[in-house]
Structure formats: C-alpha cells, structure tokens
Amino acid sequence: MEILQQLINGLSLGALYALIAVGYTVVYGIIQLINFAHGEIFMIGAFGALTAWILIPGESLGIWQLPIMLVVGMVTAVGTSLLTERFAYRPLRNAPRLAPLITAIGVSVFLQEFVRLFYGRIPGFPDARRAIPFPQINYVTGPAIQLGPITLQRAALFTMIALVVCWVFLYVFVNRTRLGRAMQATSQDPDTARLMGINVDRIIMVAFALGAALAAVAGLAWGLRYTNIDFRMGFLAGLKAFTAAVLGGIGNINGAVVGGLVLGLVEGMATLIPGTFGGSAWKDVWAFVLLILVLVFRPQGILGSRVVDRA
Amino acid sequence: MKIPQVITPERQQRLDPTGRWVGIAGGVVLAASAFLPWAYSFAALDGMTLVGYPSPLQYCGMVLGLLVAGLIICSRLIKPRGKIRVGWVRGAKAAATGALVYIAIIILSIAVELGGLINVVYGGWLALLGAALAFAGTRLMIMDKPATLSHAQIGPTLEILLIAVVMGAALFATAFALNIDDGGTFVSFIAFLGAFVAVLFRVGAMGFLSGASQRHRKVLILAAFVVAFLFPFTQGGSDANMSIATQVIIFAAAAMGLNITVGLAGLLDLGYIAFLGAGAFTAAVLSRSAFATADIHPPFIVVVLIAGAVSATLGLIIGSPTLRVSGDYLAIVTLAFGEIFRITMINLDGEAGPNITHGSNGIPAIPDLALFGFDFGKPHVLLGIPLGRFSNYYFLLLVLIAFVILVFVRLNNSRIGRGWVAIREDEKAAEAMGVNVFGLKLFAFASGAFLAGVAGAVKAHQDISVTPDQFIFLESAFLLAAVVLGGMGTVLGVLVGATLLKLLPEKLRFVSDFRLMIFALLLIVMMRFRPEGMIPSQRRQLEFHEEDEELAERIEEEVEETGALKGAGVL
Numbered sequence: 001m002e003i004l005q006q007l008i009n010g011l012s013l014g015a016l017y018a019l020i021a022v023g024y025t026v027v028y029g030i031i032q033l034i035n036f037a038h039g040e041i042f043m044i045g046a047f048g049a050l051t052a053w054i055l056i057p058g059e060s061l062g063i064w065q066l067p068i069m070l071v072v073g074m075v076t077a078v079g080t081s082l083l084t085e086r087f088a089y090r091p092l093r094n095a096p097r098l099a100p101l102i103t104a105i106g107v108s109v110f111l112q113e114f115v116r117l118f119y120g121r122i123p124g125f126p127d128a129r130r131a132i133p134f135p136q137i138n139y140v141t142g143p144a145i146q147l148g149p150i151t152l153q154r155a156a157l158f159t160m161i162a163l164v165v166c167w168v169f170l171y172v173f174v175n176r177t178r179l180g181r182a183m184q185a186t187s188q189d190p191d192t193a194r195l196m197g198i199n200v201d202r203i204i205m206v207a208f209a210l211g212a213a214l215a216a217v218a219g220l221a222w223g224l225r226y227t228n229i230d231f232r233m234g235f236l237a238g239l240k241a242f243t244a245a246v247l248g249g250i251g252n253i254n255g256a257v258v259g260g261l262v263l264g265l266v267e268g269m270a271t272l273i274p275g276t277f278g279g280s281a282w283k284d285v286w287a288f289v290l291l292i293l294v295l296v297f298r299p300q301g302i303l304g305s306r307v308v309d310r311a
Numbered sequence: 312m313k314i315p316q317v318i319t320p321e322r323q324q325r326l327d328p329t330g331r332w333v334g335i336a337g338g339v340v341l342a343a344s345a346f347l348p349w350a351y352s353f354a355a356l357d358g359m360t361l362v363g364y365p366s367p368l369q370y371c372g373m374v375l376g377l378l379v380a381g382l383i384i385c386s387r388l389i390k391p392r393g394k395i396r397v398g399w400v401r402g403a404k405a406a407a408t409g410a411l412v413y414i415a416i417i418i419l420s421i422a423v424e425l426g427g428l429i430n431v432v433y434g435g436w437l438a439l440l441g442a443a444l445a446f447a448g449t450r451l452m453i454m455d456k457p458a459t460l461s462h463a464q465i466g467p468t469l470e471i472l473l474i475a476v477v478m479g480a481a482l483f484a485t486a487f488a489l490n491i492d493d494g495g496t497f498v499s500f501i502a503f504l505g506a507f508v509a510v511l512f513r514v515g516a517m518g519f520l521s522g523a524s525q526r527h528r529k530v531l532i533l534a535a536f537v538v539a540f541l542f543p544f545t546q547g548g549s550d551a552n553m554s555i556a557t558q559v560i561i562f563a564a565a566a567m568g569l570n571i572t573v574g575l576a577g578l579l580d581l582g583y584i585a586f587l588g589a590g591a592f593t594a595a596v597l598s599r600s601a602f603a604t605a606d607i608h609p610p611f612i613v614v615v616l617i618a619g620a621v622s623a624t625l626g627l628i629i630g631s632p633t634l635r636v637s638g639d640y641l642a643i644v645t646l647a648f649g650e651i652f653r654i655t656m657i658n659l660d661g662e663a664g665p666n667i668t669h670g671s672n673g674i675p676a677i678p679d680l681a682l683f684g685f686d687f688g689k690p691h692v693l694l695g696i697p698l699g700r701f702s703n704y705y706f707l708l709l710v711l712i713a714f715v716i717l718v719f720v721r722l723n724n725s726r727i728g729r730g731w732v733a734i735r736e737d738e739k740a741a742e743a744m745g746v747n748v749f750g751l752k753l754f755a756f757a758s759g760a761f762l763a764g765v766a767g768a769v770k771a772h773q774d775i776s777v778t779p780d781q782f783i784f785l786e787s788a789f790l791l792a793a794v795v796l797g798g799m800g801t802v803l804g805v806l807v808g809a810t811l812l813k814l815l816p817e818k819l820r821f822v823s824d825f826r827l828m829i830f831a832l833l834l835i836v837m838m839r840f841r842p843e844g845m846i847p848s849q850r851r852q853l854e855f856h857e858e859d860e861e862l863a864e865r866i867e868e869e870v871e872e873t874g875a876l877k878g879a880g881v882l
Contacts, residue, residue, distance in 0.1 A: 034639050091839055098579060099842045101642060102795055105581075105788055106834030113828035235784070239650065242643055281663035284654050288647035295640055296632040 001149040006268040012156030014264020015163040016225075019218035020241035021248070021256035022170065023211025029187040029251030030207050032097070033089060036104035038211060039238015040111035041081050045216025046134070046229045047115060048076030053135045054125060063139045066220075073216040080111070081212035082205060090201075108235075116231040131230040134223030141224050155225035162217050167257055170214075174253060179206060187251060236284070243291040249301025258303055266290050323453055330451025334383050334403060337444025341376030341410060344441055345369040347434030355421045355430065356496045367487075368417060368496060371503040372438055375410040378510055379403055379445045386455065398458035400449075402514035407445040409506020414442040416502050420495030458515020463522070470523040471530050477520065478534040486545040489552045489814075497818040539709055543702040550699035555817050557701050560708040561770050563809035566793040567715045567802070568762030573791065574800035575723060576755035577735030578634070579642040581787055582649025586760040588782035589625050590618035590767025592656060595674040595777040596667060602674045604667050611680055615768045622764025623757045625652075630756035634749060649787055656779035673778030680707070680772045687772070704773045711769060715762050716802055722758065723800075731755060785827075792830065796837055798844030807846060 020042050027035045052072035056065055088107050092100045119128035126132045136142070145152045174180035186193040186203045194200050222237070223229045240263060248259025270286040271279055294301065349359035349369065357366045365373060386399030418435055422428045464470070484504060491497045511517045524531040546552055569583045596605045597614050609617070633644040660670025668674060679688030679700070687703040722728050730751045733741035742748045771777050789812060797808020816826050837844075 028639075032639070034643060088835055088839075095838075095842060097639065098577075099838045101579065101639065102791070103835050103838040105791070106831045106838065108831075109785070109788065109827055110831035110835065113825075113831060117824065117828065236650075239643075239646065243647065246640065246643070277664060279663060281658045282654075285651050285658075288651050291647055292629075292632060292644055295644060296635075299635075299640070 002272065003269075005150050006272055007265065008150055008152060008156070010265040010268020011261060012153070012159050012225075012264070013267060014244075014261035015159045016218050016221060016237070016260075017241045017244040017263050018163055018257040018260025019159075019166060019214045019221070020237060021244040021260045022166075022214045022253055024242050024245040025248070025250055025253055025256040026183070026187075026207040026211050027204075028245070029253075030183070030190070030204055031089075031093070033100050034104065034242065035089075035208075035211070036101065036238070037084055037107040037111055038081075038215060039234030039236075039241070040108050041077050041084075041212045041234070042215035042219050042222075042237060042241075043229070043231060043234035044080050044111065044115065044219070045073040045077035045212070046219030046223045046233070047073075047119060047128075048216065049073035049220045049223060050132065050134060050229065051076070051125070061135060061138050063137060065135075066137050066140065069137075070217065070220055073220050074213045077212040077216035077219070078209045081208045084111075085205060085208045090204075108238075112231050112234070119231075128231050131228040133228045134226075136227060137224065141227075153225065155221065158224060159218075159221040162221055163257070166214055166217060170210075170253055173210075179203075183207060240284075240287060243287060246291060247294050247301055249303045252301065252303050255301050255303035259301065262302065263287055263290070323451075326451045327453050330448045331383055331387070332448070334407065334445050334448030334452065335380045337407070337441045337446070337448055338376045338378070338380030338383070338410075339441070341414070341438055341441030341445060342373045342380070343376075344434050344438040345373035345376075347437060348432045349417070349435035349438060350421045350425065351430040351432050352425055355424045356417065356493060356499065357491075359421075359434070360432075368499055368503070371500065372410070372414060372417070375406055375413060375503070375506060376441060376445070378406040379410060379449065382406060382510075382514070383449070383452075394459060395463050396456055396459045396515070398455060398513050398515045400452055400455040401458070402510045403452070404449045404454070405509045405513040406506065407442070407449040409502075409509055410442040411446045413499065413502045413506055414439050417495075417499050420499060424493075424495050458513075458518055460515035460519035460522070463519055464526075467527070471527055473520075474524060474527060474531055474534055478538045482538045482541060482545070486542065489555070491818070494819050536709070536713065540706070543698055543705055544694070544696050546702070550701045553699060553701035553705055555814065557704050557708055557773055558817075559810050559813045560705070560712050561766055561773070562790070562793065562813045563806055564708070564712045564715045564766040565763050566790050566797075566805050566809040567712070567719055568759045568766065569790050570759075570794050570800065570805045571719060571722065571762070572755050572759035573794050574805070575719075575728060575735070576731040576752060578752060578755060579639075579645070579791075580756070580759070581642050581646035581784070581791065582629075582652070583645070583759070583763065583790055584782045584784075584786040585649045585652035586622040586626060586763035587767040587770065587786075588652060588656065588777075588779070589622045589760075590764030591771040591774075591777045591781075592668060592674070592767075593618040593621045593764070594768035594771040595677055598674075598677045598771065600674055600677045602669060602676060604669075604674075611682060611768075611772075615765050618768035619761040619764040622767070623761040626757040626760030627753065630753050634752045634756065646784065646787075649782075649784055653779050653782055656782070668777075668779065671779055673776055673781075675776040677772055677775050677777070680704075682707075701773075704769070708769060708773075711766060715766070718758070718762065719802060727751060727754065789830075792834055795842075796833065796844055798846040798848060800848045801844075801846055804844050804846035804848075808844070 020038065023038045023041065024035060027033055027038070049069040049072060052069040053065060056068065084107050088103050089100055092103060116128050119125055139154070140158045141153075141155050143154075145154065145157065172180075174184060182193070182198045183203050183206060185196065186198060186200055190200050193203075218237075219229075222233065241260065244259040244263045245256045246259070247263055248255030248257065267283045267287050270283040273279070273282070273286075277285075345365040346363050346369075348362060350356065351360070353360050357368050359366045359369055382399050382403035385397075386403065389397070389399070414435075418428070418431050418439060421431050421435065465473075488497065488500050488504070491500060508517075511520075542556065543553055565583070565587050568586070569580060572578050572580045572583070594614050596603055597608060597617065599608050629645065629648045633641055655664075656668050657671050658664045659667040660672075662670070679686060681687065685703075687707065688700055689703075690697055690699050691703065692698070730741070730746045733744065733746050734748055734751060738748060774781075793809040793812045794805055795808075796812070797806070798804025812830075816823070819826070841847075
C-alpha cells in the first residue's frame with residue numbers, strides 16, 4: 001500500500017512539474033533557448049496569486065477567490081515573462097547561444113532579488129525575505145480525502161485536475177487554432193514560417209505567454225499544496241521541470257507532461273528505496289541521476305524531441 | 312525617410328577650434344576646482360572641504376582635467392613622426408568622458424553620504440561645470456586616426472624601466488584602493504582608474520606598453536609577480552585586506568580553471584563550484600581536524616594531488632556521458648550535477664548516508680598548513696615588516712595561481728588549445744578535420760576540474776571550515792560571471808573580472824542588500840552590449856560580432872602588422 005500511496009504522491013508532484021515544464025518546452029521548441037528564468041516566472045505567478053488574496057478585503061478563505069487569484073497570478077506571470085522576452089532575450093535573438101543563456105541566468109537572479117527586496121516594501125504586504133504562508137482556500141485545501149488506505153491531499157487532487165484541464169486546453173490550442181498551428185510551424189522551421197506570412201516575433205511572445213500562464217497555475221497549486229511560498233521556490237522547481245521537459249523530449253508538449261509525471265513518480269518511488277541511499281533526502285539526487293541517464297541512453301527523450309539539433 | 316544630418320563635415324571643420332578652446336577651458340576649470348571645497352562636511356568621501364588643500368580624490372579630478380587640456384594642446388603642438396601616430400584627440404575625448412562620469416559619481420556619492428545635493432559646495436559644481444565643458448568641447452573636435460604606438464621602440468633599458476614603473480604604479484594604486492574604507496570613495500577611485508586606463512588605451516600608450524611587454528615578456532611576468540609578492544608588505548601587518556586578497560586569488564584561480572572549460576573549449580559548465588567543493592572536502596576529510604572522518608593524514612602536497620585527482624575524476628564521470636549532447640543540455644546537466652554534489656554532501660551526515668562530511672555542519676577546525684617547517688597559522692616578521700596569517704596563505708596562493716596561469720597559457724598555445732578553438736567555433740568541421748572532439752572536450756572538463764580541486768584544497772585550510780552551503784549554484788554563477796564579464800579565454804580579463812567581482816562586494820557594504828541584483832543587471836546589460844567581456848580576446852570578439860566588417864578588417868590589419876593574433880589567450 002505504501003507503493004500506491006507514493007504513486008499518488010508522485011503523480012501529484014509530477015503534475016506540478018508538468019505544468020512548469022510546458023513553458024520550457026514551448027520556448028525551447030521555437031527559439032532553442034533554455035529559459036532559465038522560467039522557474040522564477042512560476043514563483044512570480046504564486047506571488048501574484050497571493051497578492052490578489054491580500055488585496056481582496058477581509059481574511060476570507062472562500063472558494064470564490066480562487067479564480068481571481070488564478071487570473072491575477074496569470075496576468076503577473078505573463079506580464080513578467082513578456083517583459084523579459086522583450087527586453088532581455090529579443091535583442092539577443094541572433095547572438096551566439098552562450099549569450100542568451102547567460103542573460104537568462106541574470107534574469108533569473110534579478111527576478112528573485114526583485115521579489116525578495118521589493119515585495120515586502122509595499123505597505124501591508126508580508127516580508128518576502130522569509131517564507132510567506134499561503135492562504136488555504138476552502139474546499140481545495142483542508143482535511144485529506146481517505147480512499148481506503150491511501151490519503152489524498154485536496155491540493156494534490158486540485159493540481160492533478162488543473163493539469164488535465166490545462167492539457168486539454170493545450171491540445172485544443174496547439175492543434176485546432178490558427179495561432180497554435182502557426183506555433184507548430186514556427187518550431188519546425190522559423191524561416192519558412194516567416195515566408196508563409198507568420199509573424200514569428202508574435203509567435204515567440206505567444207510561446208512565452210503560454211508557458212507563463214501554465215506556470216502561474218502551478219504556482220497557485222504549489223502554494224495550496226505546500227502552504228507557504230518564498231522567493232527561492234522557483235530555482236529547484238524550475239530545474240526539475242526542465243529535467244522533466246528533457247525527459248519527455250524537449251520541444252514536445254505532450255512529452256513535457258509525460259516527462260513531468262514520470263519524474264514525479266521517480267521521486268515518489270525513490271523515497272521507497274531501502275537502505276542508505278533511499279528516503280526523501282536522496283530523492284532530488286535520483287531525479288538528476290535520471291536526467292543524466294536519459295541524456296546518455298535516449299537523448300531525444302521518452303516521446304522523442306521535436307527539435308532538430310541546429311547547434 | 313532621410314535623416315537630416317546635423318553634423319556635416321564642413322560644420323565640424325568650423326566647430327573644431329571652438330571645441331578645442333572650450334575643452335581646454337573645461338579642463339583648466341576642473342583642475343582649478345580641486346583647490347576649492349567640494350562638499351559641505353568633512354564626513355563625505357575623503358574630506359573635500361578645504362581651500363587650497365585638495366584631497367586625494369580632488370587630485371584625481373585635477374589629473375583628469377589637466378589630461379584633457381594637455382592632450383588637446385599636444386594634439387596641436389606635436390605632429391606625427393613617420394608611421395608613428397599618437398591618438399591625442401581620442402585620448403582627450405576619453406579623458407573628458409571619464410572626467411564627467413567621475414565627477415558625477417563623486418557628486419552623487421556626496422549626496423548619498425550626506426543626504427541630499429544641498430551638501431555639494433560651489434567647488435563641486437564648478438568641477439562638474441568644468442567636466443561638462445570639457446566633455447562638450449571634446450565632442451565637437453574632429454576624431455584623429457587611431458594611434459600606432461605599438462611599433463614605437465625606445466630601447467630595451469628604457470622599456471624595461473617603464474614596465475617596472477608601470478607595475479609599481481599598479482601596486483601603489485591597488486594598495487591605495489584597498490585601504491579605502493569608505494564605499495563612495497572606493498567607487499570614485501575605481502572610476503578614476505577606469506578613466507585613466509581608458510585614456511592610456513585611446514592615446515595609444517597601452518598599445519606601446521603591450522608592444523614593449525611583447526618584446527620583454529619574461530620581464531613583464533617577473534615584474535607582475537614581484538609586484539604581487541610585494542603587496543603584503545604594503546599592508547603594514549594588517550590582515551584585513553590580506554584576507555580579501557586571499558579570497559580574490561582563490562576565486563580567480565577557480566575562475567581560471569573554469570576559463571579552460573568555458574573560455575577555451577566553449578563548454579558551458581554551471582556546476583563548476585562542485586569541483587572546488589570536491590577538492591575542499593577531500594582536503595578537509597584528509598586533514599588533521601578532529602572532525603575529519605578519514606584515518607589517514609597524508610602530507611599536504613599529497614593531499615593537493617588527491618584533491619585534484621578526485622575533482623578531475625568527478626569531471627570525467629560527469630563529462631563522459633554528457634559531452635555527447637549539445638551545449639544547452641550540458642549546461643543543465645552540469646547544473647544538476649552541482650546540485651547533486653551539494654545535496655550529497657549534506658546527506659553524508661551519518662543519518663541519511665555514511666558519515667563523511669558531518670552534513671550541513673561540515674568539517675570545522677581544519678588546522679593551519681605547515682609546509683617544510685613553516686607554520687602558516689603564525690604571524691611572521693620579514694625584513695622588519697610583520698606578516699599575518701593571511702599573508703602567509705597569500706604567498707602560497709600566489710604560487711598556486713602562477714601554476715594555474717601557466718597551465719592555462721601552455722594549454723592554450725598548444726595543439727590541444729588549437730583543437731579547442733576549432734571545436735568551439737564549429738564542432739562538426741573540427742571533427743571532419745580529424746580533431747578528437749570527444750577526447751579534447753573531456754580533457755577540458757577534467758583539467759578545469761583538476762585546477763579547481765587544487766584550489767579547493769588550499770581553500771579548505773585557509774577558511775578553517777568546509778560546509779556544503781559554500782558551494783551553492785550562485786557561486787557557480789559568480790565564477791561564470793567572472794569569466795564572461797572579464798573576457799572569455801583571456802588571462803588578464805578573467806583576473807580583472809574575478810578581482811572586481813570579489814572585491815566590489817567587500818568594499819560596497821552600503822549596497823550589500825542590492826549586491827545580487829546589481830550583479831544580475833550587470834550580467835544582462837553586459838550580454839546585451841558587450842558580450843565578449845571587458846578585455847576580450849580578439850577571436851572571441853569576432854565570434855560575437857560576426858557582422859561587424861570594420862572590426863574584422865581592423866583585426867586583420869593588426870594581424871598583418873604584428874604577424875600574430877594578439878590576445879588569442881595570453882595577457
């Protein structure tokens with residue numbers, strides 16, 4: 001039964017990774033940039049949601065606030081993401097690949113520091129230099145659901161449902177809309193796409209925005225699940241999510257989702273490893289070992305990469 | 312749409328004399344203002360309240376003012392002789408721009424330190440006016456041709472003497488800068504140095520110096536190390552600056568190792584700090600600390616080699632599977648590896664894993680080194696000048712960094728180094744030409760890791776304790792920033808980058824909270840406007856500005872003249 005329990009835990013954790021991983025994969029699929037700052041976009045999404053809750057008068061935990069928090073979180077995350085794209089990455093579109101990657105590290109540190117230094121300075125806002133308790137909204141948090149021997153946290157269930165909804169939305173968006181098909185075309189061949197009349201700059205913005213919106217969902221889910229947020233939460237989560245994206249096959253949206261779930265499962269199962277190198281202390285190590293193994297034996301990822309190696 | 316040309320050649324011809332006079336006037340006003348008070352209170356900067364007694368910073372302002380005026384006058388009086396040209400006007404322009412920035416920083420510092428611009432007194436405003444006049448005046452002047460002083464020769468004796476003098480001046484400036492406690496004064500002085508060096512570059516003096524040092528390379532290197540060796544003697548027994556200096560050297564040595572991986576072979580390593588950590592932990596575990604977990608305590612020389620070997624092995628382990636994938640993946644895998652290392656070091660605490668490192672507490676109380684009967688922990692007196700604990704380590708570290716630089720330079724100028732360049736510029740073409748791509752990449756990884764391991768072993772003893780939280784990702788990012796900001800693939804650039812990155816936070820305590828943010832912004836802005844770094848190697852510069860035909864032509868010309876690609880790595 002312990003296995004089943006860890007399976008559920010792993011899946012819900014994996015759902016979080018999957019939501020963030022989509023952002024890495026769409027951006028990488030189009031401009032071959034590891035958007036190192038994407039983890040911070042996720043963090044900013046969580047802070048945006050928190051801000052919405054603080055700005056709503058009263059200390060109510062009513063479920064009606066959830067959509068407002070979600071929308072504000074998304075707007076903040078998308079806005080930040082588009083700003084970084086416009087001012088940090090776009091000028092480097094044709095630079096050697098080292099330059100945007102280093103810029104991305106800079107952006108990542110900058111966003112972390114920005115939140116750490118300035119969030120708490122707004123009157124009435126909590127000091128962001130420490131972990132901030134996240135509002136535990138009714139119904140989506142609270143007493144866990146018991147399914148026989150298995151405990152299912154409500155926030156975990158919320159995360160999984162959110163992933164399913166987002167996945168359906170993504171599927172429809174990418175395959176059924178003009179914009180989504182333009183995105184696919186651009187990721188296959190940006191030059192030809194441009195010749196076909198696709199505004200590549202706009203598609204790149206859409207990719208950044210799409211990733212940021214899903215990251216904001218993940219940020220909210222994270223806050224509900226782990227009950228507090230801090231300015232550093234994006235680093236490890238982002239790293240894991242990138243691992244997930246590579247695992248599934250970078251550039252492949254379904255791959256990101258599958259990769260996220262697999263990574264979550266591996267982490268969940270790793271806690272079951274008996275003996276010295278098992279337990280939760282080593283689960284991060286196993287996650288990264290998995291990444292290295294995948295790169296050695298199947299560099300194109302589980303579902304296969306959609307990116308031609310243009311390096 | 313046609314953009315109307317505001318400055319036509321004719322108009323520029325007409326304005327040139329005006330600009331000259333305005334520039335001279337500005338320079339003189341700036342120089343004269345040094346004798347007037349600049350700040351209201353003695354508490355600001357280094358005390359600029361007296362009439363007739365300039366403070367050191369005011370003297371610096373005076374130097375810049377006189378430079379502007381002097382260079383403009385020289386540009387009219389001294390005609391070029393033969394092929395040798397001096398860039399007088401270029402120098403004057405640089406001096407004026409530098410002076411304006413310098414005075415602006417001083418005025419801002421006064422305002423910050425005393426609370427408001429009201430505390431800037433008439434002398435300060437006069438200085439600003441002078442600098443602005445000089446700036447405006449020199450802008451109006453017609454640019455002269457680039458200097459060609461690198462061909463000039465004044466005979467070996469004078470040249471060697473000159474190198475010695477320049478080195479001495481550098482030592483003096485460093486000692487002076489390090490003894491400044493006040494943040495504003497420090498920044499201002501650095502700005503002055505920057506302006507001064509820029510003028511030297513534009514005038515062509517740097518070209519001459521580099522020409523001279525090319526001819527007397529051995530003298531130059533010897534002089535550099537003599538100066539570095541003399542540095543502790545300028546501190547009068549104080550260990551405060553020496554502690555910073557040792558930190559700087561360890562950081563620089565690690566950055567130089569990373570420079571092999573990133574700068575020469577072009578492999579982005581985001582987990583490099585793990586190699587330094589591996590070396591430090593190896594040395595700590597093998598040390599005679601009461602908390603060391605190994606039972607054998609070999610002599611330090613052996614420990615250094617073991618530490619280097621452990622790091623290099625780690626480099627091979629992480630490198631061999633991942634070097635087959637393209638560059639971006641490598642960045643993330645190395646980053647993941649850095650995290651694995653840190654988490655593992657935390658977990659090897661006896662509970663989650665075997666007890667090797669005492670977990671997040673690390674290994675404290677590592678004893679000082681004792682080599683050949685020389686105890687590094689005790690202060691010594693040499694030539695009547697007391698030298699503290701950190702000075703002892705400083706000398707050891709000098710040897711270390713000399714070794715690291717030697718390895719770097721020798722590798723760079725070898726068949727291996729040329730192979731790396733080929734891989735960096737076009738991996739597939741290199742492979743087609745028969746370069747052993749995989750082997751060379753692996754070697755770059757391992758040799759960089761080895762040097763970091765050696766540096767880490769010394770660091771463990773110098774820092775007394777080793778903990779996992781010294782080896783977080785941010786440290787890797789800092790190392791990478793030192794390499795990138797300084798100039799990938801160069802020795803001098805990386806030394807300068809490492810020094811600035813380590814030194815500035817120590818001196819800028821008043822912005823300590825914003826330190827990381829400034830660092831991040833610096834990184835972004837630098838990538839945007841000067842991705843090749845402060846002191847780039849010319850090959851790198853070309854790689855980053857492929858479309859810049861002018862640059863390519865200039866470098867080609869230089870190569871024809873000197874017969875070699877200068878700055879491809881060495882100095």
